[in-house]
Amino acid sequence: MCKSMYVFGLLLISGAAAGCGDGSTEADRLGVGAQCTEAAECRVEMSFELDCLTRFKGGYCGLVGCQGDTDCPEGSACVTHDDLETYCFRICLDKLECNLNRAPENESNCSANIDFVDPQGGLKACVPPSSGL
Secondary structure (H helix, E strand, O other): OHHHHHHHHHHHHHHHHOOOOOOOOHHHHHOOOOOOOOHHHOOEEOOEEOEEOOOEOOOOEEEEOOOOHHHOOOOEEEEEOOOOOEEEEEEEOOHHHHOOOOOHHHOOEEEOOOEEOOOOOOOEEEEOOEOOO
């Protein structure tokens, strides 16, 4: 009994890490911003193939090299990060939204202090912690 509860718990946690959202935006359905260790943990849809961005602590399901918001799933935006690379990061209203699919030690911040490639005023994005590499 205890072993089956443990296995169920692991499956529940791994389901959350794979990007379960409420499905209200394309970013939610694809799991943009979810924690990951490899690309197979990020969902794929015909128009977008997310990668596991392991340069961020805990990994981050997203896209690298966007040129504007049209290159990103709905519910995410193209941003220029501190490392001068562009990424599709999940749009957020608060920190809780950013961490539905992330462990506490890998929490992302909902920040307006980021450079959006297509400025839209008032937007915030889920910014994952740096891996320190």
